[in-house]
Amino acid sequence: MLSALPKIIRIEGFELSAKLTETVGNSRQMFDRRGALLLRVTSNAGAVGWGETWAYPSAAAALIREHFAPVLIGRDATTPRAGWQAMAARLGYDRRGISTMALGGLDMALWDLAGQIAGRPVHALLGGKLRDRIPAYVSGPFMKPGSNPYRDFEADIAGYLDTGFRAIKLRMGTNPAQDGAMARKVRAQIGDAMPMMIDLNEGFTVEGAMAIARRLAEVDPVWLEEPIAHDDLPGYRRFAAASPMPLAGGEALFGLRAFRDYLTAGVFDFIQPDLGLCGGLSEGMRIAALCEAFDVALVPHVWGSVVNFQASLHFAACLPERRGRLRWPLFEYDPSDNPLRTAFASHPLDADGMVAVPDAPGLGLELTAEMLEPFIINRWTIE
Secondary structure (H helix, E strand, C coil): CCCCCCEEEEEEEEEEEEEEEEEEECCCCEEEEEEEEEEEEEECCCCEEEEEECCCHHHHHHHHHHHHHHHHCCCECCCHHHHHHHHHCCCCCCCCCHHHHHHHHHHHHHHHHHHHHHCCEHHHHCCCCCCCEEEEEEECCCECCCCCCCCCHHHHHHHHHHHCCCCEEEECCCCHHHHHHHHHHHHHHHCCCCCEEEECCCCCCHHHHHHHHHHHHHHCCCCEECCCCCCCHHHHHHHHHHCCCCEEECCCCCCHHHHHHHHHHCCCCEECCCHHHHCHHHHHHHHHHHHHHCCCEECCCCCCCHHHHHHHHHHHHCCCCEECCCEECCEEECCCCCHHHHCCCCCCECCCCEEECCCCCECCCCCCHHHHHHHEEEEEEEC
16 A cells, blocks of 8 residues: 655744844945745655745745645645645736745745655756756955945955855945946956956946946956846846946846846846745746756856755756856855854865755755754744
């Protein structure tokens, strides 16, 4: 007699907040805390899977409790794609916002749970990893409050070089003269051969960002990331037509259709979905196929806690290699103060500036509710 299939019996939410040792930020905002919503899905056999969304933890939690968690209770715990489809059927007016983030966080947990039950890593369930290590680029330095936001760049970058990073993405965005001068200093510090990317974090109008871009062009960036608001597609068309460098974006796009619109417009040379925002691993794989059809490199955006970090490693391990100016994918690695990652796992770089792909079952996390206790600001359960 066949045993009963594992069923989902419990979904828990852990809203987390961690105080940082100093205030940092970008062209739009400064912050002194990191937050996330972690989700734990449990089967009737006791297996658990972890997921995450991080942009609006409390709002996403409310949607999960009311709309998505009830759909999953009692479902087969081994079929994450079917779970995603069941939740997607509940999407309504908010198809490109917090609902997609909430759904994606649960989807991530479903894949982890399925991997735990099968005793296989998530990348195997996704079709198989194409690499054991992924070249990492350092996501930093960040700007600091006050009149001299770049005051710690030289020391921060020296630390990154000592750690072994071989590509770098700067947070910038003050004014053309100051940004251009700082970019030249960084280029002199890291040398001509090291790939440099620059992120303006949606801080400017088309005209303002273009003025900065012209000053930055002389340091030969691999890309300029999110120079204007992410939802200004007409603005991106104007910017891309005159930009002196390739453009990257997509971390704040939600769902397959949003990526379809920007790829069709031809404004991005690099697409950057974040698994914690875009709809999870199920949607991430569909976005990857869309990028391949449009011949655009996918470079995952990675933020939040250890859960999104681990999930993104599995995702990036399954992306096809692309050979352009660099070999893609690259992995975004934020080494700044973030207890929601570093308190739970270590991700050292090897001698070649690469980070290893996990091979343990599921996402490869060793995480318990007790470990989260110092950071929990709200906790809830749906059974």
